[in-house]
Amino acid sequence: MPSSSSVQEARQALGRRLREIRKDSGLTARALAALAGWHESKCSRLEHGRTPPSDADIRAWTLHCGAQHETADLIATARGIEGMYVEWRRIERAGLKNTQQAVLPLFERTHRFRMYQSWVIPGLLQTAAYTTAVLNTIVDLRQTPDDVADAVAVRMERQRILRSGNHRFSVLVEEWVLRTVIGDAEVMSGQFGHLISVASLPAVSLGIIPLGARRGSGWPVDSFTMYDDSQVNVELVSAHLTITQPREIRDYATAFNELAAIAVYGATARSLITAAIDSLG
Structure with missing residues (x-):
């Protein structure tokens, strides 16, 4: 990408x-x-x-x-x-709470979300403890203002859209994200239980791309979210990329479809999450 x-x-x-x-x-x-x-x-x-x-x-x-x-x-x-291309330090210099609040209008007007994550559990599916651990890492890494508690509260409030309104969520997560410990074993265990619960919601489709999945196409790419067919946000290491050109949006839609084709769903996906819980000991 x-x-x-x-x-x-x-x-x-x-x-x-x-x-x-x-x-x-x-x-x-x-x-x-x-x-x-x-x-x-x-x-x-x-x-x-x-x-x-x-x-x-x-x-x-x-x-x-x-x-x-x-x-x-x-x-x-x-x-x-x-x-289109904005450094994270510029976005976050006013604090993480403002960053979380800024995307709320986009989330509210979007009907179909397509999310691919190769780094962490998607924000809309995170627990407060997991979000806290992720944002604390960002504060340490990028030296942003430490308003983590306020930012977590905003993100948790935003999750109401999972259960309200005319929204649909197609979520793809690489299995290695499940094997990456964010915070500690207790944080991860709680996150996995929440992930199983959220995946049962009528509006949510959760696919896990297994380790060792044969990839004819569907190569891992930077994490991205598609908002209907109007915008794609891509999470780079140093910056936030906004895609609005129709041709490029179609490219991301193709990439998402290819990744979705090698993901597993339902009971098979839950078994991978359960295996990740067992690996925590």
Whole structure:
């Protein structure tokens, strides 16, 4: 799966659109740069996605190319690209509670959730103790403000959507996530019991991808969540990636389907969770 490369691809796509607008106007890159008062290399940098255009750049481009009807859409596209890739430190600098609260509107308006986790149990399926252990690790790792208790309370409140509203949840978890001890054995035991309970909810489908599963496709990727067919959020080590381009969303949908095809469900999934409980001793 792409990471920050998705941002570069989006910049290049925007650059190609700018080039088409310039060519349709009959202007050369040199002539456009002269009209806008830019160095002649700037048009090339913008058209090849090497330099992200500012709002002022786009306004000048469309003005001189006679395409001012394109201005608003191009600015919205450029702003969306710059918001795709955001470092965790930037997101979390105001505290973990704010980070948890910020996603609530997205969760409430989403009908179909598709979640794949290769790192930890998905947040909507976590216990308070497990969430506390995860967020304490984040505080230590990224030196964020320590408001873990408040952030845990927000996440636990958010889990009400599992039992209310018109929401459906398809969840895939790699088996090695079950074998990774977060907190201690008591935390993990409680988490596994909760996972079995939540998996029985009518709105939830839980699949576990077994260790040693034969992978013709369905390779492990960065953890991601699909919100309907409108947005994908990807969890990278250093940053949070937001995907909104339809082509890329389709790529993630394909990846999810391939992973779902090698997962196990129902009693077989519960047996893997039970085995993980037994391994705690």
